[in-house]
Amino acid sequence: xxxxxxxxxxxxxVNGRTHVLWVRAADVLLDVLRGQLGLTGAKPGCRxxxxxxxxxxxxxxxxxxxxxxxxxxxxxxxxxxxxxxxSPLAKAFSEARAFQCGYCTPGFLMASLRPFAK
Amino acid sequence: xxxxxxxxxxxxxLQELGQAIREAPRPFQFLAGGTEIVTMAQAGEVAxxxxxxxxxxxxxxxxxxxxxxxxxxAALTLTQAATSGLFPLLGSVARRISDHTNQCTITLGGxxxxxxxxxxxxxxxxxxxxxxxxxxxxxxxxxxxxxxxHGRLQREEETALLYLCVEQKYLSMPYVHVKKVKNEKIDxxxxxxxxxxxxxxxxxxxxGLCSFPFLVECAALADPSRMPGQRAxxxxxxxxxxxxxxxxxxxxxxxxxxxxxxxxxxxxxxGRGG
Ligand SMILES: Cc1cc2nc3c(=O)[nH]c(=O)nc-3n(C[C@H](O)[C@H](O)[C@H](O)COP(=O)(O)OP(=O)(O)OC[C@H]3O[C@@H](n4cnc5c(N)ncnc54)[C@H](O)[C@@H]3O)c2cc1C
Numbered sequence: 001x002x003x004x005x006x007x008x009x010x011x012x013x014v015n016g017r018t019h020v021l022w023v024r025a026a027d028v029l030l031d032v033l034r035g036q037l038g039l040t041g042a043k044p045g046c047r048x049x050x051x052x053x054x055x056x057x058x059x060x061x062x063x064x065x066x067x068x069x070x071x072x073x074x075x076x077x078x079x080x081x082x083x084x085x086x087s088p089l090a091k092a093f094s095e096a097r098a099f100q101c102g103y104c105t106p107g108f109l110m111a112s113l114r115p116f117a118k
Numbered sequence: 119x120x121x122x123x124x125x126x127x128x129x130x131x132l133q134e135l136g137q138a139i140r141e142a143p144r145p146f147q148f149l150a151g152g153t154e155i156v157t158m159a160q161a162g163e164v165a166x167x168x169x170x171x172x173x174x175x176x177x178x179x180x181x182x183x184x185x186x187x188x189x190x191x192a193a194l195t196l197t198q199a200a201t202s203g204l205f206p207l208l209g210s211v212a213r214r215i216s217d218h219t220n221q222c223t224i225t226l227g228g229x230x231x232x233x234x235x236x237x238x239x240x241x242x243x244x245x246x247x248x249x250x251x252x253x254x255x256x257x258x259x260x261x262x263x264x265x266x267x268h269g270r271l272q273r274e275e276e277t278a279l280l281y282l283c284v285e286q287k288y289l290s291m292p293y294v295h296v297k298k299v300k301n302e303k304i305d306x307x308x309x310x311x312x313x314x315x316x317x318x319x320x321x322x323x324x325x326g327l328c329s330f331p332f333l334v335e336c337a338a339l340a341d342p343s344r345m346p347g348q349r350a351x352x353x354x355x356x357x358x359x360x361x362x363x364x365x366x367x368x369x370x371x372x373x374x375x376x377x378x379x380x381x382x383x384x385x386x387x388x389g390r391g392g
Contacts, residue, residue, distance in 0.1 A: 001138060002128035002174075025126035025169070028156060031119055048157045049220050061197065061222040067153045068223065071126050072171055111219055 002074075010074050014039065015083030023070045030054045030065040033080060041081035041106040053103060055110040056080050062111045079113075081106035089116045120156065122165040130174045132280075136256045139276055143167035148278050150193050150228035153220060158233075170278075172227070177251070177258075177280050186286050187249075192227025192279045196239070199226055205284060207293040208242040211312060214297045215239065217304045227279045231271055237331050238297075240267060241312035241323040244333045246288035251281040269330030291315055294383040298326075298375050300366045308367045309375050313383040320387050322380060327372050328359045339384075346384035350377045 004010070004025045012019050014037060021036050033039045033056070045053035047066045054066045057079040084090055089109060092098075099105040124146075127138040139146075146168035147155055158164045172178045178193035181202055188204055196212035200221070203209060215238050216224060229239040240263075248263045254277040263282065266272050271279065292315040299305035307326030314321045319340025325331035338344060338352035354377050361372035384390070 001130060001134040002126070003138075004126040006123065006125075008126075024123055026120040026122060026124050026159065028120065028160075047160055049153055049216070052217070052219060055219055058222075062219040063223050064153075064219055067151075067156045067220075069126070069149070069152055069156065069169075072128075072149070072152060072173070 002071075004071055008071070010071050012070065012073060012078060013076065014078045015080060021070075025069070025071055027070045028066055029056070029068040029070045029073050029078075032070040033065060033078075039080045039082050042110075043103055043106060045104065045107075051104065052107040052111060055107040057110055057113055060114070062114065079110070081109055084109065084113065087113075089113060092116075120159040121162060122159060124166050125168040126171065127168060128171040128174050130176075132175065132177060132253060132258065135170070135172075135175055135253055135278065138170045139278075142170055146170055146276075148172055148231075150225035150231075151195065151223040152228075153224050154228060154232045154234065172278060173225075175280075178227070180281065183286065187283045188286065188289060190226060190282045190284070192230075192281055193225050196221040196224050196226065196229070199239075205242065205246075205289050207245070207291075207295060207312060207314065208239070210293070210295040211238050211242055211297075211310070214295075214310070226282065230267075231273075231279055235329055235331075236306055236310070236325045237270070238307065238310050238325045240331050241310065241325055242293075242314075243282055243284065244323045244331075245293075245312055245314040245316075245321050246284045246291075249283045250279060251283070253278040253280050264333065269332065288314070288316075292387055294386050296379045296383070298379065306366075308372055309379060311376070311379045311383060313380075313387060315387040320384055322353065322383065324376070327361050327376050328357060329362055332358055342388065346381045346388070346390060349384055350380040353377075353380050 042065050043053040045051035049064045049067045055062050056065045058076045129135040129138045147166040149169040149171045173193045178191040180191045200209035200212040250263045251260045294313040296311045298309045309327050310325040312323050322334040336353050336356035361369040363369040
């Protein structure tokens, strides 16, 4: 059984790299990605699962990273917008100028990744 | 950021679940998808001392036909339940709860045990006389879901919902599912109606109309000698409480759309062309 009390060391697999991190069990994935890994592509918006600006892909499926505990994401393959690089989807977005201020564009990209791949 | 600190337990078997329940500081909460716990903890509405994550327990993740029953672990996500295609009515309901991203996180058990009033995933389970398996005081106990669901799941403290089971015969019965919302396709329901055509007649379960989801209990519903409109009237008269009135819709509007939806569901399920 995994038990984390107070601050604990966890291992996250993000964009193909393994990161060993000290987190509180109550830390949410969004804050760990941004605050500890500097991956600021996922954006805080509503912080209650409505807006989708914080969407990342976990084990191939889009999830709102503001609603996932970092320690519950251990062992999962996490992909953030930084990890998709010059993908055909990102290229299509920029060629079609499919953004306004751009704040939620990472969320749109990560939510569209699967349907686009299909 | 969640302002409180808590401990995190992730048991990988029922034995470890028992150990986690014994050892975790009180109060603790079971954690499934976490969408509600994290939201409420960020808002300071709950402050558990520990969470017990159910997602690594095999019984909570199983999705299989076994001895003529579909076994669905409580930690299966709505997406897993829907994409399996094993219980089409449940799939149809699950695909309209929240949005497709949250469906990858929200679990069947979390939706049913959550505090939010809608709990739409319960509707197909009530209609199909599902049984629920609980982990209570170190033992697995199974009971009929309808016997322990009265608007919300009644369970003793520190009892986890492990799985839900539905007999195979219900999985392929004709059904109708309607979700009416105020504006967007994705929203909380003004009314969600699930209807199943069982051999004894049409059954209905409803969410959004009143302050809790419920199975319609109305003798006239299954009386084929009455027209769908008359039966819909009788259903409206048999509601367990007045329809809700809030900023989304008045009670009269909710009652009106309910009557229309019931009439339509009966007509469709009985092939009356209406
Ligand atoms: C943006 C958004 C939109 C939504 N829209 C809808 C909607 O349209 N219709 C609808 O019905 N719901 C809707 N919901 C509610 C959503 O279904 C709930 O968030 C869901 O109930 C929580 O599921 P979860 O798996 O994330 O549960 P968690 O957050 O993990 O848990 C929720 C509660 O249930 C308890 N719990 C969870 N699993 C178990 C178990 N197996 N045994 C015992 N207790 C358990 C937890 O202790 C906690 O108290 C929406 C939620 C969001 C965030």
